[in-house]
Amino acid sequence: xxxxxxxxxxxxxxxxxxxxxxxxxxxxxxxxxxxxxxxxxxxxxxxxxxxxxxxxxxxxxxxxxxxxxxxxxxxxxxxxxxxxxxxxxxxxxxxxxxxxxxxxxxxxxxxxxxxxx
Amino acid sequence: xxxxxxxxxxxxxxxxxxxxxxxxxxxxxxxxxxxxxxxxxxxxxxxxxxxxxxxxxxxxxxxxxxxxxxxxxxxxxxxxxxxxxxxxxxxxxxxxxxxxxxxxxxxxxxxx
Numbered sequence: 612x613x614x615x616x617x618x619x620x621x622x623x624x625x626x627x628x629x630x631x632x633x634x635x636x637x638x639x640x641x642x643x644x645x646x647x648x649x650x651x652x653x654x655x656x657x658x659x660x661x662x663x664x665x666x667x668x669x670x671x672x673x674x675x676x677x678x679x680x681x682x683x684x685x686x687x688x689x690x691x692x693x694x695x696x697x698x699x700x701x702x703x704x705x706x707x708x709x710x711x712x713x714x715x716x717x718x719x720x721x722x723x724x725x726x727x728x
Numbered sequence: 729x730x731x732x733x734x735x736x737x738x739x740x741x742x743x744x745x746x747x748x749x750x751x752x753x754x755x756x757x758x759x760x761x762x763x764x765x766x767x768x769x770x771x772x773x774x775x776x777x778x779x780x781x782x783x784x785x786x787x788x789x790x791x792x793x794x795x796x797x798x799x800x801x802x803x804x805x806x807x808x809x810x811x812x813x814x815x816x817x818x819x820x821x822x823x824x825x826x827x828x829x830x831x832x833x834x835x836x837x838x839x840x
């Protein structure tokens with residue numbers, strides 16, 4: 612079965628960077644895209660960007676310049692790196708598989724990132 | 729950016745009764761390829777979101793048929809015909825027709 616397993620919770624200081632991983636299994640990795648969505652505590656879902664099945668990335672304007680999304684086809688793993696963290700980046704970060712219908716059909720369990728001095 | 733507006737913000741429903749959630753987009757979600765990339769997701773407290781419907785009305789495998797999506801253009805509706813206890817939580821619409829992808833603000837469904 613399709614599974615996306617994310618790395619564990621992180622605590623970072625302001626100005627630092629964080630890198631979250633998303634290990635996938637149960638499907639052919641390079642035929643689907645991978646997206647990242649975050650959820651600030653008590654708020655809704657916010658799309659951050661995606662890596663399409665062909666490797667092309669598209670980032671939300673808000674994060675351009677400080678986000679990098681990559682994939683490692685050899686390990687079927689996706690990565691989200693976010694730099695210059697502030698307290699506003701405290702959130703749960705989710706990865707999800709992107710189908711050819713541009714929907715997010717399987718999700719990771721989420722990774723809590725706390726930014727605090 | 730396409731703004732997705734959901735109403736109501738919250739709905740308290742009696743078990744077995746129907747509920748409808750509206751999602752309106754600030755511009756048409758019909759893509760140049762003719763498809764409409766509007767999906768619905770459900771999030772229970774403390775859980776990741778789960779996809780229910782894609783392309784307005786197509787149920788993901790395993791989603792009960794009490795969930796129905798309808799609409800076109802800029803106006804869309806998710807209906808749950810007979811609410812069950814497991815249906816509580818937040819419901820989100822999401823558009824993937826145009827970058828950046830955007831979500832509605834969410835609708836909370838609770839049991840009376």
